Every structure is written in C-alpha cells, then in structure tokens.
Amino acid sequence: MAVVREFTLPDLGEGLTGAEIVRWLVQVGDVVAIDQPVVEVETAKAMVDVPCPYGGVVTARFGEEGTELPVGAPLLTVAVPEGADEPGADRGSAGAGAASGGAAADGGSGNVLVGYGTTAPAARRRRVRPGAVSPAAVSPDAGAGAGAGARAGAGAAALQVTGDRRADGPLPVISPLVRRLAREHGLDLRGLTGSGPDGLIMRADVERAVRGSAVGGAAVGGVAADGAVADGLAVTAASAAREERVPLRGVRGLVADKLARSRREIPDATCWVDADATELLAARAAMNAAGGPKVSLLAVLARICTAALARYPELNATVDMESREIVRLADVHLGFAAQTDRGLVVPVVRNAHARSVEQLSAEIARLTEAARAGSLAPAELTGGTFTLNNYGVFGVDGSTPIINHPEAAMLGVGRIVPKPWVHEGELAVRHVVQLSFTFDHRVCDGGTAGGFLRYVADCVERPMVLLRGL
Incomplete structure (x- = not known):
C-alpha cells in the first residue's frame, strides 16, 4: 500500500519569496529516492536544484517549465509506501539510511531546503511498466486518483500509476488555475x-x-x-x-526592480572624460610579457578604481534615508557588470582594495565563468559597494550608467579605439577611451566626483601615477 504525499516549494532563504521552474528532472511515473533533485529552479539570485524529501513514485507535477511559483506552492506528489518513516523523523540518520538502502530510503528525510539533502548519490530514475498513465494524463487535481492507483502495489519497487484517458475522463490540464480561467470565460x-x-x-x-x-x-x-x-x-x-509578452521574473525581474528603485530614489548626475589609454595598454602588455598568470584589462581598471576610492572614500558609501545618514564603508566590495544568457548580473569581488592586479584578475575570471554557468551563490551577487561597468565590450563609446542601488557611484568604461589625439604637442593616432562616472549627488558634490574621475583618467593615461600611490 502507498500514501500520496505532497512536496511544496521550500523556503530558499535570502529573503526570496518564489522561484521559476527552469527544468524538470523527473517525469510522472519515475521512481525517486529520498533527497534526489527533482527540479531545477531559478530564483532572483541563482540557479538551484531542489531535492525531494520523499522516496516513491512521482504521481503528479505542478507547473510547466517557465512557470513562477511562490514558496509553499505544490511542486509534485509522490506515492510513498505506507508505513514509511515520516519526514523529519530521524533527520540525523537520513543520509546514512539512504546510503545504506535501509528503511529511510522509503521514507522522508525532512531535508527540504536547497543544499540540505543527503550526500548519497541519487538513485537511477526508473520508469513504471508500459500502460501507466502518461504525464499529460495526470493533472494536479487528479493526484489523489493517481495515488489510489499506486496504493494497489506492494512496495516502492512495485508502485504503479494507472489511468485511462476517455472522452469523459480527466483532461490533460496543467493546473486548477487553468480550469478556473476556462470556466470564467465559458470555454470548453x-x-x-x-x-x-x-x-x-x-x-x-x-x-x-x-x-x-x-x-x-x-x-x-x-x-x-x-x-x-x-x-x-x-x-x-x-x-x-x-505581440510578445516577456514576464519580468528571475534575474531580469530583479534587475528591473533595482534599476527602477535606483531611478526613483537616487538623484544621480554623470560626468565624463576622454582619456589616452595607449600607455595603459602598453603597461598591461609588459605585465603579461613578464611571465606568470595573465591579467585582464578589467582587473587593471579595477585596481585603479580601488586606488581612486582610497583617495575619495566618500564615494564608497550608501545613504540611509530613514536615519538621514550617509554611511561611508571601510571595505571596497567591487561589483562588475557581466552579461549572461539570463540577463545582466553584477558579481562582487570581496575586499577588492586588499587584492593585487593578479588576484583581481583571477577572481574576476572565476566570477564571470560562474555567472555564465548560472552557478553563482546569492552571496556572490550581493553586498557590493561600488560598481565598474565595462560597456565597451559591446562596441559603444559612452553611456550614462544607472547606479546599482544602494551604492553611491558607478564608473563606466567605453571601447578603446584608435583616434587622432594631440600627444606631446603633435597630432598622433592614440588609443582613446571615454570614461563616464555616475554618482549620487547626496553623498558628494561635483568637485569630489570630478576629482575621482580625473584621478582615474590620469592613471589610465600615465600608469606611473598609480604606481606612485601603491
């Protein structure tokens, strides 16, 4: 005999209230083990696999890929052998039971939070014998019937989900919401x-x-x-x-919320300057020619930013309007914009002010790769104090960046291109870059912002200026 248990979307932490289903890892009819990942979801901060705390046969799934579900909404139902341990009955031994094939393998682990499953490898997915109901024939409101069919089996290995699609039988509908919507509009x-x-x-x-x-x-x-x-x-x-309507959710939704809040709350201003980056490119080439790990141009610019923030600490800040205070921060946690298939994200290099150019280059490379793979931890996307935005990679010269709320400033870097330039009193072809600096006018006046940007430009044009301050 078997009992149908419902597994709901767990609390994913970090203040998150929901997630989008990216990919189902199991089908209706699959036999799953305790703590086996059953669905891949995307929150506003990261991609995570959600493990199921029950072992048995999947009798229903709730939500198609691309559906956004709130925390606590049903994810799937599982037909669990009757008499199996209740979820959480022995959380300390859940992992051992699953690994050893003991009684816990048929019960529930209680480990419903992401990342808190057992360490035992997931069991291979097994399909029920031919004749079992297809995924389309099992809708959320047909889960109880599916569970009744499963209870006819003798154990987890013999569990079956049977059904028959007749003209007057159950409809292949994704959720009760679809049925209600159809009723409201009189649709058959x-x-x-x-x-x-x-x-x-x-x-x-x-x-x-x-x-x-x-x-x-x-x-x-x-x-x-x-x-x-x-x-x-x-x-x-x-x-x-x-017309095409694209839901604002996941990473794109978070970006939209932050940018809109930044525009509402921050009285920003932008200044910009053209700089001759010829010497900077030569300095980077010399560093890479000296042997050892290669350093990226973005890492060199990041090191210039941390040096400039040491001179102008009022820009490494945030504004607390409730207490009407400017909070100047001691550590520089440098965010940098990274474009991914899921949208724009801003990974954060912790304690950037304490890192060398080589260390900054390695950390930026690691975070960029993780961002593109969708494997960044939520902590790696939060807590920035200043952002560097290299929009030159898109082939554009200039921009007026929107500050990454709740930070107080952002440096934008355009593409570096050969241009006519007066160098040492003569016209020459030099590699020129446009630097733009957007700042929160509440934390400083134009003089401070201009001083910061001029120092950055001086370091770009004459890298020895940076070396002298180290």
Missing part, C-alpha cells in the same frame, strides 16, 4: 489542443483561446455595423497576435 477545454508535452493544456492555450473569442465577436459585430470598423478590428487583432 475539450475543444482545445494543448501546446505542452503530450498535448498538455496550459494557461497560455486558454488565454489564446479567450483572445480569439473576443476578437472574433468584435469583428462580427463590426461587419454588421460598418465594414471599415471590421477592417480596423482585424488589423488590431493581427497586430495583437504578433
């Missing part, structure tokens, strides 16, 4: 063809059908009243059909 779900796996009917299918019904009704009315009106409605409907 049996007349819809689902766009999900195995014909699964999803919310987008219902919304598309609702829009089609509304446009169709309006167009018919328009023809009866005025052919021109009908033509206009047809054009409008055609335009609407080509």
